[in-house]
Amino acid sequence: MSHEFSIIHEKNGHQPSVDDQVTVAQALYDEGILSEEEAIKEDEIAKLLKERGDELEYKLRTSLDNLRDIPIIVGTFPPGSKHIPISERRDEVIFGEVEETVRVDRDALLDHVHDDDPDEEDELPLTADGRGVTVREVIADDIDIDPEDVEHHLHSGGRDTQRERLNDAIDAIVDSDEVTKRDDYGKVVFKHTAYRYYMI
Structure with a gap:
């Protein structure tokens, strides 16, 4: 074992x-992953270990976390945003399109609400006859507002609030046994970019 890795046994013995940690550190060192420019993702490290014929007894993430604690390696985000905006309806990254996507999906959701609303003159008889719960009622019940306030609720607040309210409304629909979500709207979420790791 080279002297660079004696600290692993000293600190994490x-x-x-610990043996997995040395294996991971050796692989990164041998492959020249020694700077932020060379940093690679966890799945790329796993592929590298497989190509080298290195097998770990524990999860790779365990070794990476323990090596970061010493620290022997650094986990860093790539330049730019640490979060990536994703449209679940489109199943794609939507940098620069978050507000527009929220607007489009909210409008489609409200179309579903309106299409599902009973005709005004039929509302009481249908309810008395055991009409099922409407999309409007599912959303309103989930966030504890009056059903007629659904539109105002989804349109109000700042950009992040509107996105969160859209997502909450969709979750309520998906979780409900009474109504079924349509495919023409979806949540807009922010997902963490993956850490890139390198030796220091």
């Missing part, structure tokens, strides 16, 4: 994954 009490950890069951």
